[in-house]
Amino acid sequence: MLTAPEGPHVLRAEVKSLKFWYGKFQALHGVNMPIWDRQVTAIIGPSGCGKSTLLRCFNRIHDLYPGIRYEGEVNLAPEGVNLVDRQIDPIMVRLLVGMVFQKPNPFPKSIFENVAAGLYVRGIKNRSELEGRVETALRQAALWDEVKDRLPKPAYELSGGQQQRLCIARALAPQPKLLLLDEPTSALDPIATARIEELIDELVKDVTIVIVTHNMAQAARISHQTAFMHLGSLVEFGDTGTIFTNPQAAQTQDYVTGRFG
Amino acid sequence: MADALHTSEARIVAASRVQDMVFAVLGITVLLMAMAVLATLVADLMSDGLARIDQQFLTSFPSRRPESAGILSAWVGTTLIMLVTAFLAIPLGVGAGIYLEEYAPKHWMTDVIEINVSNLAGVPSIIYGLLALGFFVYGLGMGQTILVGGMVLALLILPIVIVATREAVRSVPSGLRESAYGVGCNRWQVVWRYVLPAARPGILTGAIVGLSRAIGETAPIITIGALTFIAFLPPSPIQATAPFVNFDWLNSPFTVMPIQMFNWISRPQAGFHVNAAATGLLLLLMTLVMNGFAIFLRYHLRRSLRS
Numbered sequence: 001m002l003t004a005p006e007g008p009h010v011l012r013a014e015v016k017s018l019k020f021w022y023g024k025f026q027a028l029h030g031v032n033m034p035i036w037d038r039q040v041t042a043i044i045g046p047s048g049c050g051k052s053t054l055l056r057c058f059n060r061i062h063d064l065y066p067g068i069r070y071e072g073e074v075n076l077a078p079e080g081v082n083l084v085d086r087q088i089d090p091i092m093v094r095l096l097v098g099m100v101f102q103k104p105n106p107f108p109k110s111i112f113e114n115v116a117a118g119l120y121v122r123g124i125k126n127r128s129e130l131e132g133r134v135e136t137a138l139r140q141a142a143l144w145d146e147v148k149d150r151l152p153k154p155a156y157e158l159s160g161g162q163q164q165r166l167c168i169a170r171a172l173a174p175q176p177k178l179l180l181l182d183e184p185t186s187a188l189d190p191i192a193t194a195r196i197e198e199l200i201d202e203l204v205k206d207v208t209i210v211i212v213t214h215n216m217a218q219a220a221r222i223s224h225q226t227a228f229m230h231l232g233s234l235v236e237f238g239d240t241g242t243i244f245t246n247p248q249a250a251q252t253q254d255y256v257t258g259r260f261g
Numbered sequence: 262m263a264d265a266l267h268t269s270e271a272r273i274v275a276a277s278r279v280q281d282m283v284f285a286v287l288g289i290t291v292l293l294m295a296m297a298v299l300a301t302l303v304a305d306l307m308s309d310g311l312a313r314i315d316q317q318f319l320t321s322f323p324s325r326r327p328e329s330a331g332i333l334s335a336w337v338g339t340t341l342i343m344l345v346t347a348f349l350a351i352p353l354g355v356g357a358g359i360y361l362e363e364y365a366p367k368h369w370m371t372d373v374i375e376i377n378v379s380n381l382a383g384v385p386s387i388i389y390g391l392l393a394l395g396f397f398v399y400g401l402g403m404g405q406t407i408l409v410g411g412m413v414l415a416l417l418i419l420p421i422v423i424v425a426t427r428e429a430v431r432s433v434p435s436g437l438r439e440s441a442y443g444v445g446c447n448r449w450q451v452v453w454r455y456v457l458p459a460a461r462p463g464i465l466t467g468a469i470v471g472l473s474r475a476i477g478e479t480a481p482i483i484t485i486g487a488l489t490f491i492a493f494l495p496p497s498p499i500q501a502t503a504p505f506v507n508f509d510w511l512n513s514p515f516t517v518m519p520i521q522m523f524n525w526i527s528r529p530q531a532g533f534h535v536n537a538a539a540t541g542l543l544l545l546l547m548t549l550v551m552n553g554f555a556i557f558l559r560y561h562l563r564r565s566l567r568s
Contacts, residue, residue: 092274122273 161192327532345411358426425467
C-alpha cells in the first residue's frame with residue numbers, strides 16, 4: 001500500500017453530482033469525488049456498479065453511442081473545464097485525457113506509429129520531435145529496452161503484456177492531464193500484471209491516474225485513494241488504507257473483506 | 262474558459278470540426294447525386310408507364326395491339342424461373358461456401374478454386390448463355406425450357422452466393438466456434454447449430470443480391486432461345502388429383518419480363534414503349550419486394566440471435 005505524498009492534496013479534477021443515463025436507464029446517481037493530482041485513484045465495486053461508466057465519462061467515450069445523457073460536472077482543475085459539458089467538443093476532452101482499455105488494442109501498424117498516433121493528431125510532424133517523444137513515452141511505459149531495435153515492426157508481434165504497455169505509451173505520448181486505465185491488467189498474466197503495476201507506481205510521479213479494477217488486492221497495492229461504488233452510487237471514497245482497513249460503510253466492509261460482490 | 266487556456270487544443274478541435282464538416286457535405290452531395298439519378302430514372306419510368314398498369318395488363322398475353330397486350334406470360338415466367346434459380350443456387354452456393362470455409366483443407370488447390378470462384382462472378386452473363394445453349398439445350402437436348410432458364414441463371418449467381426456465404430461464415434467470431442468445439446460438437450454440429458445461424462443474415466443478403474441480379478438478366482435467356490411471344494401459361498404446378506403437384510411446367514417454354522421489355526422497346530409503335538416502361542416498373546417493384554423481404558428476414562434473424 002502506498003502512502004500519499006506529503007503535503008496538502010492538490011485537486012486535478014473533481015466529479016460533482018454526476019448523473020449518467022444509457023437511454024432511460026440511469027447508470028450513475030449523482031457521484032461526487034475529487035481526483036488528487038499525481039495520485040492513483042482506484043474505482044472498485046461489483047460488476048454493473050457503474051465504475052467503468054464513471055471512468056468513461058472522463059473522456060466522453062460514451063458519446064460514441066446514441067441515447068446517452070450526462071448531468072452534473074467533471075471539472076478539470078485548475079483549468080476549470082467541465083469535461084461533460086455539451087459545449088465542450090468530445091475531441092477536445094480526448095486531447096486532454098488519455099485512456100487505456102481492458103484489452104490491449106494497438107493499431108495494426110508499426111510500434112512507432114502506434115505511439116506516435118496521438119502526436120500526429122496534434123499536428124506534430126517534425127521527425128526528430130516525434131522520435132524524441134516516442135522514445136520518452138516508451139521509456140515511461142518501461143518498454144523502450146524491449147522494442148528500441150524494432151520500432152518499424154508491427155505492434156501485433158508484441159506479447160499481450162507488451163501490447164498493453166504500448167497502449168500506455170500511446171496514451172502517455174501526448175502528455176495527458178489525466179490517464180484513465182479501465183481494468184488494464186484483466187487480460188494479462190500475473191507477471192505482465194506486476195510489470196504494469198510497477199509502471200503505474202513510476203508514472204504517478206508525473207501524471208494523475210484513475211484506474212478501474214476488479215482486483216481488490218491490486219487496488220490496495222497501487223492506489224492512494226479508493227472509491228467504492230455500488231448500484232451506480234459512490235458508497236465511500238477515501239484513502240486506500242482507510243477504505244481497506246477501516247471503512248465507514250458496512251457495504252464497503254463486506255465488499256473489501258470478500259463477503260459480497 | 263477552456264478555449265483560452267488550451268489554445269493549441271482549441272485549434273485542433275476547430276480544424277477537426279472543419280474537416281468533419283467538409284466530409285459530411287461531400288458525403289451528402291454524393292449521396293444526393295446518386296439518389297437523384299435513381300429518382301430521375303424511376304420518375305421517368307413512372308410518367309411513361311404507371312398509367313398503363315392495370316388488371317388487364319397483368320392478366321393478358323402479348324398481342325399485336327399494344328393496348329390489349331399484357332405481361333401475364335412474362336411475369337409468370339419470371340416468377341417460375343426465379344423459383345428454379347433460388348432452389349438450385351442457394352443450396353448449392355451455401356453448401357459450397359460452407360465446405361470451402363469450414364471443411365476444405367487449406368492448400369494450393371483450394372486457393373485455385375477460391376480465385377476461380379471469384380473470377381466466375383465477373384464472367385459476362387452472355388458467356389453463361391452460350392454455355393447453357395451448347396450444353397443444356399443441345400448437348401443434353403433439354404430444349405428452351407423453364408428448367409434450363411433457371412439453371413443458367415443459377416449458374417450465373419452461384420459465385421455471388423458462394424462468395425457471400427464464405428464472407429458471412431468467415432466473419433463469425435472464432436470464439437463461437439471454439440466454445441462449440443469445447444462442448445464436444447463435431448464439425449457438422451458446430452456448423453449447423455452455431456456458425457450457420459450466426460452467418461444467416463449475411464448469407465441471406467448474398468442470396469437476395471444474386472436473385473436481384475438474376476431477375477433482370479436478359480442476355481443468357483435470349484441466348485438459350487427463350488421465346489418473345491408466348492400466348493399460353495405453363496402447366497400449373499398444383500393439380501386437383503393425386504399427387505397434387507406436377508413438374509411438367511419445368512419443361513414448358515417461357516418468356517421473362519426483361520425479354521418482354523426488350524421486345525416491346527424494339528417495336529416502332531409508341532404504345533409498346535409505354536408497355537415496356539410499365540413492365541420495367543413492375544420489374545423494379547419485384548426487386549424491391551425481394552429486397553424488402555430480405556431486410557425483414559434479416560431484422561428478425563438478428564433479433565432472434567440476440568435473445
